[in-house]
Amino acid sequence: MAWTIDGTLDPDEALRLLDHMTGVSDNDFAMLIENKGTVMEGESKREYEDGKQRMDIAGYAYLAEVKTPPGASKGKVRNHPLIVVRNCDAATASIASLMKNQDADIKVQLSVFKAGGDSSKDMQPTLEILLEGARVDTHSILTGGTPRRPCEIIFFHYRKIELRSAPQKSTGQRGAVRSCVMNND
Structure with missing residues (x-):
């Protein structure tokens, strides 16, 4: 991610992020944001097996890397914002309010469902990213690029992340779930 000298999101990089908005995918992406026990409501019509409201999203970027100091045999994992x-x-104004208030104990759940377009209530995600102790650090609203409609880019910093992945069986159900939990110090 490129930043300008004053620490803001580079406009060209922001427009490139809008490329997530184009094209057709075989997957559906959804996000749940919970703050102090209250689930933030977007405009998604789909129902989920846990009964909680989610927001449709167009795309996401997650990055973790290991920084190894010279002479060390192991490095330290560094998680970047989601x-x-x-x-x-x-939900746009509510998300902006999370940033303005600097609420820092947000729970975020990103879910990827295969077989895009199947809105069955019992569909289970094949990939999940769960954040705990999260907060919104950057919130950008922009137009331009291919979508030609108002879009938002949200950066979530977090204390804990859990990645869950599972295969999709031929029946359409989710197989055994694997997980990885990482804490930010």
């Missing part, structure tokens, strides 16, 4: 790209909707 970046989410989505169309602006009813």
